[in-house]
Amino acid sequence: MDHLEFNKHTSNTYNEELEDIRNMLLNMGGMVEKQVQKAIQSLLQGNAKLAKKVIKKDLGINAMEVKIDEECTQIIAKRQPAASDLRLIIAVIKSITDLERIGDEAEKIAKSALYLITEEYSGEYFVEFEKLGNLVIKNLTMALNALARLDAEEALKVAKNDDLVDSEFEKLNNEIITYMSANPVELQKAVRLSWSSKALEKIGDHTKNICEYVIYLVKGKDVRHIDIETIKEEYF
Amino acid sequence: MDHLEFNKHTSNTYNEELEDIRNMLLNMGGMVEKQVQKAIQSLLQGNAKLAKKVIKKDLGINAMEVKIDEECTQIIAKRQPAASDLRLIIAVIKSITDLERIGDEAEKIAKSALYLITEEYSGEYFVEFEKLGNLVIKNLTMALNALARLDAEEALKVAKNDDLVDSEFEKLNNEIITYMSANPVELQKAVRLSWSSKALEKIGDHTKNICEYVIYLVKGKDVRHIDIETIKEEYF
Numbered sequence: 231m232d233h234l235e236f237n238k239h240t241s242n243t244y245n246e247e248l249e250d251i252r253n254m255l256l257n258m259g260g261m262v263e264k265q266v267q268k269a270i271q272s273l274l275q276g277n278a279k280l281a282k283k284v285i286k287k288d289l290g291i292n293a294m295e296v297k298i299d300e301e302c303t304q305i306i307a308k309r310q311p312a313a314s315d316l317r318l319i320i321a322v323i324k325s326i327t328d329l330e331r332i333g334d335e336a337e338k339i340a341k342s343a344l345y346l347i348t349e350e351y352s353g354e355y356f357v358e359f360e361k362l363g364n365l366v367i368k369n370l371t372m373a374l375n376a377l378a379r380l381d382a383e384e385a386l387k388v389a390k391n392d393d394l395v396d397s398e399f400e401k402l403n404n405e406i407i408t409y410m411s412a413n414p415v416e417l418q419k420a421v422r423l424s425w426s427s428k429a430l431e432k433i434g435d436h437t438k439n440i441c442e443y444v445i446y447l448v449k450g451k452d453v454r455h456i457d458i459e460t461i462k463e464e465y466f
Numbered sequence: 467m468d469h470l471e472f473n474k475h476t477s478n479t480y481n482e483e484l485e486d487i488r489n490m491l492l493n494m495g496g497m498v499e500k501q502v503q504k505a506i507q508s509l510l511q512g513n514a515k516l517a518k519k520v521i522k523k524d525l526g527i528n529a530m531e532v533k534i535d536e537e538c539t540q541i542i543a544k545r546q547p548a549a550s551d552l553r554l555i556i557a558v559i560k561s562i563t564d565l566e567r568i569g570d571e572a573e574k575i576a577k578s579a580l581y582l583i584t585e586e587y588s589g590e591y592f593v594e595f596e597k598l599g600n601l602v603i604k605n606l607t608m609a610l611n612a613l614a615r616l617d618a619e620e621a622l623k624v625a626k627n628d629d630l631v632d633s634e635f636e637k638l639n640n641e642i643i644t645y646m647s648a649n650p651v652e653l654q655k656a657v658r659l660s661w662s663s664k665a666l667e668k669i670g671d672h673t674k675n676i677c678e679y680v681i682y683l684v685k686g687k688d689v690r691h692i693d694i695e696t697i698k699e700e701y702f
Contacts, residue, residue: 292691303556310546320539320559327563407657411650421643424657455528 244309248318251301255322255329258294259374262329265291265336266370266433270363273343273426274356281347284340291333295326314450321447325377328436328443332370335429335436342422342429351419354409358402359427365395366430366437373437376444385444388437395434402427480545484554487537491558491565494530495610498565501527501572502606502669506599509579509662510592517583520576527569531562550686557683561613564672564679568606571665571672578658578665587655590645594638595663601631602666602673609673612680621680624673631670638663 239245265284272281302319305311311319369391376384403424410420445453475481501520508517538555541547547555605627612620639660646656681689 289691296690299556303552306542306556307548307552312543316539316543320535320542323556323559324563327560407654410646411653414647414650417647418643421646421660454532455525 247301247305247309248315251298251305251319251322254294254298254301255325256374256378258291258298258326258329259377261287261291261294262332262336263367263370263374265333266339266363266367269336269339269343270360270367270430272340273346274360274363276343276347278344278347281340281343285337288333288337291330295330298326299323314447317447317450321443325440325443328439332433332436335433338429339426342426345422346419349419351423352416354413354416354420355402355406355423358405359423359430362395362398362402362427362430365391365398366433369395369434370437373440373444377440380444380448382445382448385441385448389441389445392434392438395431399427399431399434483537483541483545484551487534487541487555487558490530490534490537491561492610492614494527494534494562494565495613497523497527497530498568498572499603499606499610501569502575502599502603505572505575505579506596506603506666508576509582510596510599512579512583514580514583517576517579521573524569524573527566531566534562535559550683553683553686557679561676561679564675568669568672571669574665575662578662581658582655585655587659588652590649590652590656591638591642591659594641595659595666598631598634598638598663598666601627601634602669605631605670606673609676609680613676616680616684618681618684621677621684625677625681628670628674631667635663635667635670 239248265287268280269284271277272284302323306316306319309315369388372384372388372391375381376388406420406424406427410417410424413420439454442454475484501523504516505520507513508520538559542552542555545551605624608620608624608627611617612624642656642660642663646653646660649656675690678690
């Protein structure tokens, strides 16, 4: 396993600063992960209180993004980082944008949950939605672990998993659309469930982006927009 | 009008490097703008050839993002930029992510266009879709102008316009859903039009993000996640 060491500077303060932004990033990741879990839970269990909590908490995540960005900019200005330190900072700046947007998607799911609760949706396709949700959360957790341990191979594995998320989403969404055709009374509610599934798929995309930044961070190569199936030989 | 000057370094090469990334950013912006225009056009005119062109061109935009990111990282490593130069580079790194994702949304619209052409959609709500599209393109053009001229006031104006995009999208989407209920035969196709409207709304969000980076670049303050209506007094 490739592993990068960042604590190599003669300045202890600099080491601490770099460690700080890594910790802040991982904290933010943990918060976002919980938001996604709770949003899905609120929808499946019809828990309006939980959904409202998720919506409120999103403000805190937004604030974290701004704070981490500021820290990164200050370190660049003050420390003039090079090589792997600079890659760490660029990877952090990029990753937090995706984390913040995963937070936004969780908020959207929580809002749909509130709608479905109010409109008393029948719960059709909740089982399949939960299955997709579990898959997305599993990938997100693995991506955050890969980020914490700077494990490029794990990150590549997770990035490749995104194809399964996409195909499961397509399947579920087609089923929901068929259901809408057959049950016009449920149509408006089923649309909301379709949106929530789309939000899960989007979370999968952002998770994949984070994996690509981990690979960039560890390997120093940019793997974005390259077909992830073909890069194994070239990069590892 | 606030205006930043970047060409103040004793090193001409450094000046050229900064000017280069600004030009690359503006080029990428122009390309993305055209992609959105063409994607909307392909849907409204049922032009499959144009839609396929948009899908193919998206690869070039992805490649541009990676290239500009690399340039920015190299300048940071080599030139150790501070103050406004560093803000420029951070703003570029952030903006190109949004530009790339606007490109992705344009590609989605083009894909929906292909579907609607194949399935021979009736064209219901195309007029309203075009109206929303024009609004979104107008804002995107204004945002790119504000970026080119580093005009924070213009950027703030455009960012505020996004509320109108959101409300127009909500209105259109509700109408499409009502139409779906009444016309089950057109349902699957109307879903695709709804997705395309959602893509326009997303482009609006990314446009707003770009405006916020322009304000950050010119004013040196981070305005993300602050209610845009309340910031006028504080920042200007």
